[in-house]
Amino acid sequence: MKNYHVLKKQYQSDIELLNNKLDEVIKKRIYHFAKSNSEYTSNLISIYHRSPEYITTPLFTWDTLNELEIIRNIRTAGFEIHHVNLFIQLADKLAELHIDDGADPRHVSINLPLRGCKGSNVLWIRPDQFTSGVLGVNGLDALITNSKPRTIGSKPSDLSVLRDSTTWDIVDSVSANQAIILKTDTWHAVDNRGNLDHRCVFAIRLVKNPGFEETINKLEPTDYETNS
Numbered sequence: 001m002k003n004y005h006v007l008k009k010q011y012q013s014d015i016e017l018l019n020n021k022l023d024e025v026i027k028k029r030i031y032h033f034a035k036s037n038s039e040y041t042s043n044l045i046s047i048y049h050r051s052p053e054y055i056t057t058p059l060f061t062w063d064t065l066n067e068l069e070i071i072r073n074i075r076t077a078g079f080e081i082h083h084v085n086l087f088i089q090l091a092d093k094l095a096e097l098h099i100d101d102g103a104d105p106r107h108v109s110i111n112l113p114l115r116g117c118k119g120s121n122v123l124w125i126r127p128d129q130f131t132s133g134v135l136g137v138n139g140l141d142a143l144i145t146n147s148k149p150r151t152i153g154s155k156p157s158d159l160s161v162l163r164d165s166t167t168w169d170i171v172d173s174v175s176a177n178q179a180i181i182l183k184t185d186t187w188h189a190v191d192n193r194g195n196l197d198h199r200c201v202f203a204i205r206l207v208k209n210p211g212f213e214e215t216i217n218k219l220e221p222t223d224y225e226t227n228s
């Protein structure tokens with residue numbers, strides 16, 4: 001099963017622009033995040049298409065977003081930006097297994113590696129290794145992950161496997177150090193173990209929650225080479 005698509009365009013100038021624009025906020029957030037010693041990814045910036053005035057940092061606005069080639073290409077492909085996130089994961093940490101929330105579930109994330117991604121990987125486990133669902137449905141026990149209840153088994157003790165990679169049946173992995181479309185509607189985790197750097201990624205989410213294949217086909221159709 002295909003879980004990622006490495007973009008043919010790697011958007012180096014966008015990555016540079018974002019790194020420059022967000023340098024101060026990234027450093028500040030990493031400092032505070034490291035002090036808290038949190039194991040997990042932190043969402044630093046959100047800009048929602050429904051509330052364009054809602055911006056968590058004045059350093060980043062819709063104007064900045066509009067400067068990015070990747071944003072222009074996403075719009076040309078017929079998609080609208082739902083929101084963007086700046087994710088940081090501390091060096092040498094493994095994040096928990098999860099399914100992306102926000103669109104129940106959200107099918108894809110389009111990611112740009114800003115810094116510290118060289119030793120970072122995204123892992124997927126066998127999609128049916130655990131059951132996902134909502135609290136109270138089918139008598140399943142629930143786990144709060146990404147702020148919403150999801151289940152991964154029939155016993156509360158099973159929930160520890162989300163953080164215990166030795167139980168995971170890993171079927172796929174990819175380096176996070178590239179512009180990439182990720183399939184986020186099945187169990188996955190970010191593995192920053194062995195990475196001496198804090199991983200910083202810019203993630204773009206789309207309105208109408210398009211599927212993985214649809215996103216790839218529209219953003220980088222097979223005739224891409226001849227059209228560019």
Ligand SMILES: [Fe+2]
Pocket residue numbers: 098099100184188
């Ligand atoms: Fe995710």
